[in-house]
Amino acid sequence: MDQMTEIREFMKNLLAIRHDRQPFSDASSLFLSGRLSSVDAVELVVFLEEKYGVDFAETGFDQSLIDSVDAVASLVRSVKAVDQSAFR
Amino acid sequence: MPEKTMKPGSPAHSRLSNQHEAEILLRSHPGVREAAVVRWNSDTFTEEIRVAYVVPNKDYIDRVLAGEEWERKRIQKWGKTFDLSQLGKQVGPSDPGFNIAGWNSSYTRQPIPAEHMREWVEVTIQELQAFHPREVLEIGCGAGLLLLRLAGDCARYVGTDIASTVLKKLRKQMDELGGKWSNVTLLERSAENLEGFAEGSFDTVILNSVVKYFPNVSYLLGVLGGALRLVKPGGRIFIGDVRNLALLEPCAVSIELYQAQPSMSLAEVHERVSHRIQFEDQLVISPAFFLALRERFSRITGVEVHPRAGRFDNEMTRFRFQAILQVETQREEQLDISFLDWTEQRLPPDSIAALLRDKKPKWLAMKNVANSRIEKDILSLKELARGESSGTVGELKQSLEKCEQKGIDPQRLWILGGELGYQVDISWAACRPDGSYDLIFRKIDDNGELLRQAIPWTQPHIDAKELTQYANTPGRGVLLAELIKQLLDYCRQSLPQDSIPTEVILMGALPLTTDGKVDVQKLPPPGVQPG
Numbered sequence: 001m002d003q004m005t006e007i008r009e010f011m012k013n014l015l016a017i018r019h020d021r022q023p024f025s026d027a028s029s030l031f032l033s034g035r036l037s038s039v040d041a042v043e044l045v046v047f048l049e050e051k052y053g054v055d056f057a058e059t060g061f062d063q064s065l066i067d068s069v070d071a072v073a074s075l076v077r078s079v080k081a082v083d084q085s086a087f088r
Numbered sequence: 089m090p091e092k093t094m095k096p097g098s099p100a101h102s103r104l105s106n107q108h109e110a111e112i113l114l115r116s117h118p119g120v121r122e123a124a125v126v127r128w129n130s131d132t133f134t135e136e137i138r139v140a141y142v143v144p145n146k147d148y149i150d151r152v153l154a155g156e157e158w159e160r161k162r163i164q165k166w167g168k169t170f171d172l173s174q175l176g177k178q179v180g181p182s183d184p185g186f187n188i189a190g191w192n193s194s195y196t197r198q199p200i201p202a203e204h205m206r207e208w209v210e211v212t213i214q215e216l217q218a219f220h221p222r223e224v225l226e227i228g229c230g231a232g233l234l235l236l237r238l239a240g241d242c243a244r245y246v247g248t249d250i251a252s253t254v255l256k257k258l259r260k261q262m263d264e265l266g267g268k269w270s271n272v273t274l275l276e277r278s279a280e281n282l283e284g285f286a287e288g289s290f291d292t293v294i295l296n297s298v299v300k301y302f303p304n305v306s307y308l309l310g311v312l313g314g315a316l317r318l319v320k321p322g323g324r325i326f327i328g329d330v331r332n333l334a335l336l337e338p339c340a341v342s343i344e345l346y347q348a349q350p351s352m353s354l355a356e357v358h359e360r361v362s363h364r365i366q367f368e369d370q371l372v373i374s375p376a377f378f379l380a381l382r383e384r385f386s387r388i389t390g391v392e393v394h395p396r397a398g399r400f401d402n403e404m405t406r407f408r409f410q411a412i413l414q415v416e417t418q419r420e421e422q423l424d425i426s427f428l429d430w431t432e433q434r435l436p437p438d439s440i441a442a443l444l445r446d447k448k449p450k451w452l453a454m455k456n457v458a459n460s461r462i463e464k465d466i467l468s469l470k471e472l473a474r475g476e477s478s479g480t481v482g483e484l485k486q487s488l489e490k491c492e493q494k495g496i497d498p499q500r501l502w503i504l505g506g507e508l509g510y511q512v513d514i515s516w517a518a519c520r521p522d523g524s525y526d527l528i529f530r531k532i533d534d535n536g537e538l539l540r541q542a543i544p545w546t547q548p549h550i551d552a553k554e555l556t557q558y559a560n561t562p563g564r565g566v567l568l569a570e571l572i573k574q575l576l577d578y579c580r581q582s583l584p585q586d587s588i589p590t591e592v593i594l595m596g597a598l599p600l601t602t603d604g605k606v607d608v609q610k611l612p613p614p615g616v617q618p619g
Binding site: 001009010012013014016017018019034037038039041042043045046056057060061062063 | 165166168169172173175176190192197253347359360363367369565566568569572573576580591592593
């Protein structure tokens with residue numbers, strides 16, 4: 001499963017459990033809009049740390065960083081970019 | 089299973105067939121009681137949709153929720169939540185000693201206004217200072233909202249917290265504020281870890297606004313039992329800002345109505361309310377739990393439970409209470425008094441004031457006083473519970489506007505008593521689901537004395553053996569979300585690509601046909617979670 005699909009699915013499960021029936025796109029605001037809570041944010045953060053090695057103590061944390069599928073994907077990309085540059 | 093034909097007339101989707109292989113696999117998972125997997129044909133989706141309808145195994149879910157591993161995970165996740173709250177940009181005022189990052193309103197999901205938080209802190213500080221604490225253990229001291237104010241007057245103040253970033257911030261604040269903090273010890277540990285403290289070495293143990301993050305009621309019981317041993321005779325355990333289980337329903341109604349669009353149907357609100365309650369993330373506790381502790385622990389000689397003071401209208405003043413467990417205090421005889429039933433005459437505050445001023449009684453006790461803070465929430469709840477919720481949110485809000493307020497804000501009575509030389513004690517021991525309260529005014533004489541006997545508060549029948557009935561089971565939503573993820577992973581491990589469900593929908597039960605088979609036609613379409 002590719003990264004975008006995986007992130008989308010994770011968000012979808014969080015929404016489903018919050019009883020959220022509205023559709024969402026990759027650009028939809030999910031946290032700042034209030035559709036997901038800080039408890040959900042922690043679930044997502046743990047997932048991103050474990051799966052993609054994002055370290056929020058380094059990046060800082062703000063819900064805008066994980067607000068949408070697109071935001072999460074770009075966060076993960078930026079972390080990966082840093083990782084690769086470390087091996088140069 | 090025979091291939092289902094397309095349902096005639098179904099506009100967007102049609103059900104195609106059951107996916108036997110996936111069903112058998114899902115049923116083999118311990119978290120699953122029933123499963124039906126249906127392939128959907130759809131005009132609106134380009135890809136094939138395979139939905140797994142799963143009835144979770146309730147026993148399994150309950151077992152996991154009560155297990156130690158889940159406890160540990162939950163505690164870690166809350167610690168993480170608080171740490172994350174400190175990593176964000178500064179919101180609100182940046183006064184040293186007043187770090188309120190992460191305190192968000194359940195209504196607006198925005199930071200709670202600073203003046204509300206100031207009052208929230210002030211009320212608790214005043215209450216604690218009345219005890220003149222000297223040796224304090226604060227479990228869950230967080231960013232030090234209490235510690236930084238109280239520690240100066242203490243010989244020893246130990247603060248523990250699980251969130252390392254929060255403690256780091258607190259240390260930084262202490263440096264910035266200057267002064268001596270040599271009497272303060274900060275320890276990064278979870279609440280149940282009380283290692284290294286001698287028995288009877290504190291006069292006050294504080295758990296402020298922290299038990300709501302405990303994973304379950306037995307964990308809370310363990311922490312309180314442990315803390316009790318550390319308290320010296322005459323001391324106390326102060327449990328502040330506890331969410332009241334007796335008011336969980338009006339609380340959920342209040343928040344859902346606030347967030348709902350005016351056009352939303354009351355039936356929809358009703359559904360959201362039950363979902364909110366069922367999937368509540370936090371531990372919500374009845375005052376009866378603390379009353380029951382007196383029967384569990386002989387060292388507890390008195391229990392007080394009262395609504396929070398404060399003039400601001402917010403979720404803390406509406407739905408939360410403070411509990412004080414007195415430890416080996418002198419046994420006092422009970423005051424021999426009877427309580428007037430407030431509902432008989434519905435005395436307004438002015439009449440109560442006149443009565444106290446003119447007659448100057450030594451005491452005045454009343455029960456069943458309606459609580460104006462949540463009157464509208466209670467009315468809304470009644471309206472929703474009538475079952476014939478045909479109206480809309482807008483209509484309900486309009487009709488509530490017209491309702492005349494009948495109850496009294498407890499704050500009004502505290503102030504009134506103070507002005508007239510009375511000590512006012514207000515109790516939620518009766519645990520009534522309308523938030524009504526009982527109270528007693530006791531005259532403070534010229535020597536500052538008042539009737540000291542124990543107050544015979546009304547309380548419900550208490551069953552100290554079954555404490556789980558006095559709290560909810562938090563975290564069910566998080567666990568079910570985890571289960572969905574697990575099930576999808578489980579299928580991916582052993583099913584061919586074209587059989588893996590693309591979506592899991594959790595159900596209370598699967599609809600059946602008259603001959604007892606799953607009624608595929610009655611299953612909800614993809615993308616919809618039934619309540």
